[in-house]
Amino acid sequence: MSQVDQYAVFGSPIKHSKSPRIHKLFAEQTQQAMQYSAELVLAEQFSGAVNAFFAQGGRGLNCTVPLKELAWEYADLRTERAELAKAVNTLAFQGDGHILGDNTDGIGLVADIQNNHAISLQQKRILILGAGGASRGIILPIMGEVPVSITVVNRTVAKAVTLANEFKHKGAITGCGYADLAGQSFDLILNATSASLSDELPPLAAGLLAEQGSCYDLAYANKATAFVHWGHEQQAIKSLDGLGMLVEQAAEAFYVWRGVRPYTAAVIQMLEAERNLS
Ligand code: ATR
Numbered sequence: 001m002s003q004v005d006q007y008a009v010f011g012s013p014i015k016h017s018k019s020p021r022i023h024k025l026f027a028e029q030t031q032q033a034m035q036y037s038a039e040l041v042l043a044e045q046f047s048g049a050v051n052a053f054f055a056q057g058g059r060g061l062n063c064t065v066p067l068k069e070l071a072w073e074y075a076d077l078r079t080e081r082a083e084l085a086k087a088v089n090t091l092a093f094q095g096d097g098h099i100l101g102d103n104t105d106g107i108g109l110v111a112d113i114q115n116n117h118a119i120s121l122q123q124k125r126i127l128i129l130g131a132g133g134a135s136r137g138i139i140l141p142i143m144g145e146v147p148v149s150i151t152v153v154n155r156t157v158a159k160a161v162t163l164a165n166e167f168k169h170k171g172a173i174t175g176c177g178y179a180d181l182a183g184q185s186f187d188l189i190l191n192a193t194s195a196s197l198s199d200e201l202p203p204l205a206a207g208l209l210a211e212q213g214s215c216y217d218l219a220y221a222n223k224a225t226a227f228v229h230w231g232h233e234q235q236a237i238k239s240l241d242g243l244g245m246l247v248e249q250a251a252e253a254f255y256v257w258r259g260v261r262p263y264t265a266a267v268i269q270m271l272e273a274e275r276n277l278s
Helices: 019-030 043-055 068-074 080-085 105-116 133-143 157-167 226-233 243-258 265-277
Strands: 005-011 034-040 060-063 090-093 099-102 125-129 149-153 173-176 186-191 209-217
Touching (some): 060 243, 068 099, 080 099, 080 133, 099 243, 105 133, 105 243, 133 149, 133 157, 149 157, 157 173, 209 226, 243 265
Parallel strands (some): 125 149, 149 173, 186 209
Antiparallel strands (some): 090 099
């Protein structure tokens, strides 16, 4: 392998990944000598591909759908946020030969919401839609910001209850079904379901969003998602999608690998501008 430090994102599909672009911009900005590529890797190829990458001197990987759980298993050291997320999006080669697994999705979400959009999570009532891997990945970093409560709601109620139970030793969290939300309202509603990918909307009643509340969809698309529309209809102060989170989780991975924190604002602006043109 060449002398320039090698990084990559593995996943399937991977063609439309914005990660190579984002990391190239970060590397230029921070003057880091590194290369970052996108590789199509299927689940059954995962361990072989990762072994080969690190054997050839690769320094770090991002893992995306459907590889985050496999990356969690692969890592022989894990951060606490990755441990509880049961998913890893960042693998980092350590000097002693260990492979560290981290999950930067949740911290990326928190950074986008608080730093880029000036929405504080402190003392807020937060509703998380969905109880799959995306929800699991964000709970611990959100708890770190000391909201007043976290409610996880899911179509399959048992999954929400189980997920909440896994985190309840860390902070105030409950799991329930959509019908159980009647009469409640929340300051921030986060959509962590996969519904946006098929332009669907979870079964949300009107009145769930408190006055002055905001909505955030972890997904992003070239046009507003059904959930972002819903947020506007509910008079959300802000109704946002996950483009900023994408850049922020990448910045955190970059920091894990290089020990340097890139500025994200210009990169987010560039991706937003391109999206508006498309
Ligand atoms: P991910 O890793 O992206 O979280 P996942 O683990 O398959 O994907 O979880 C998808 C989540 O989106 C689940 O909570 C799912 O609800 P169920 O567990 O009840 O299936 C939720 N979901 C998907 N489509 C949805 C829809 N149209 N309305 C509400 N919830 C939806």
